[in-house]
Amino acid sequence: MALKIGIVGMGGIGNNHAACYQKDELADLVAVCDVVKAKADAAAEKFGVKAYYSLQTMLESEPDLQIVDVTTGGIDNGSWHFEPAMEAILAGKHVLVEKPLAHDIEEGRQLYAAAEKMKVYLGCNLNHYFTPPAEKAMQYVNEGGVGELVYCLMKMGFNGGEAGYAAAGSPKIKDHPYFHMKAFLTHPFSVMRHFCGDITHIQTFSDRPGFRRNAGDVMVSINSIHVKFANGGVGYLLSQRGDAVYGLGGWWSFEMAGSKGTFAIENCVEKVSYWKAEKGIPAISVQPEPEVTNYGTNDFGTTFGNRLHAFLEDVSNGVPREQLRANGRDALAVLEYTFAVIESYERGGELVRPRRLPPLHGDPLTML
Template identity: 25%
Template sequence: MTLRIGFLGYRFMGRAHANALARLPMFFPDTPETERRILIGRDEAALDDAADRLGFTETATGWRDAIDDVDVFYNLAPNFLHAEPAIEALDAGVHVLCEKPLADSLDDAERMATAARESDATAAVAFNYRFLPAVARAKRLVEAGKLGEIRAFRGRYLQDWLVDPTAPWSWRLDADLAGSGALGDLGAHTLDLARYFVGDVTRVSGHTRTFVDERPDPEGDGTQSVTVDDATTAQLAFENGATGTVEVSRVAPGRKNDHRIELDGTEGALRWSLERPNELLVRWPDSRGFERELVTEADDPYADHWWPPGHVLGWEHAVVHENYEFLRAIAADDPYDPDFEAGLAVQRLLDAVQRAAADGGWVEP
């Protein structure tokens, strides 16, 4: 079986997923064969160049006609374009991988999840950090009870690309196009890992802040308003009684892509940072402090597909592993996680944090 692939979008995540598809036959030979069939975008000149670089045989400037010619549809477009293409693809029986957050609003996320429930196709949301070996090993430790009962989750995701007030405006700074700012862009990943490791969240509080209200128009035509958060903090109450804190910011000086999580349990604790993605810091009951584990051994998640022990992996490998699991699930007709239900659960938390920030209290998702 050869799966015909269509991409809506060809910039950052388009390159990342095309790279993953190119790597899979070399390192994961049991992956179903794929054909990069159609690349979809609006700028024809840029589209033709991108198709050559990313290995697509055809291009299209509209997504509706392209859906009829593919088996798998990757929605890598801005958030406001997630719902309609994904729903139409699922209605047509086409498998979908949608970038996070699932949508720009809770209403759209609910419509997308409904379409996924009613379709026989696989619907995946791209929470790719689940597929880094160290994160996957941490999940194994938690599931095996090595940390005991989880009492606390702490997560933060910090970047600095908006520290400069003259940094140009983009669609990510418009609430109508993105839904939220740092909260949805970064916090979606952190909230997904919170649920992945600890479980359902019963209530949240939140505080959002926009530090720069206007930014230069990228076309040089004055300024445009910023209508999303630059930074957000939130507290979480989990169903199992654990506590949680989340901090996200795109105005944190010196933090390029600093995603960190910590878990405290009754028998141990662990810490992980995307800036050191191959390492886990683990504290066991008989140790005085955290011990470093390098997650590159052949028996670590995914590590046997790559290099000898100690030869580390990077950010892009999470996307390779994500694509492997997604395409393998399609071929085997197996369930895939994280699916649109996981995406909807995170969208409910994003919405709840925004409502809590507006109300000044705790709210239920």
């Protein structure tokens, strides 16, 4: 049976989600909401649903609503997440919130705690690993093809360079030094954690190039981040916001190397390569031939529908909250990592230990 959904925030992401829901048999989009009346009205007409201009009114008028999808933005793409997400949670609705989970780490912790108290699903749009290449890569991991983690390399950001640079004029970005960190690091950290587990140590060297400085741009746009995982493996994340053109692997690449094999995903949705560790492989110079699975696409837009369908599937199936894919705890984890990066940067590149996640207690009705 299709789940009744209302979307809050009818900008680009909200309209994207609405279009995905209308193609999904598990979704019944019944309402859209935006404090900007013109946006709500335009979306309502486009998708043939009711328009609302406050979440309170939508909740009161649509008592059968099951899911509230929060796609608002704000400063650093996240300052308008907390209030609607918390309002929907306290109303007993399941919530999917756009990344980052919140603009402030304390707000993120409160959202997770409230969802646990209300026993509702809290998911986050961590869509970057809802792809066929990621599924194939996880198959290698689960079947023992990677073995014990040795290292991972994550490179994710935006192609660019000095020639195409233009200072941001939006008040949601301009004069906010941590825009890229807060708005974007959630995604690569979510991929790293998905494959490699929890991160226990973080250290960063972050800066901005001269052409940003000369333009008076305060965004800390270059992030060179070193991490240690709970299982003893190490990792590296390079992310920059249009300061250079990426080379091998494109704007999005992830490599995970273990004691039994290595895989690399290129361009997020395009392909995955796997190298098996065997006796007799030359130590240097000659690279063994990989097993390559090419999916013949570079359409990143497919990740949105994949992620939304997974959320609907999990809610429909009534999975335990801790088993919800890309759940609130996952979103809180990567937000903790992002704020650890900020702390490391502010302390001149010192090592920082992210705050521990809340313990999992488990549901006695599902853990029999």
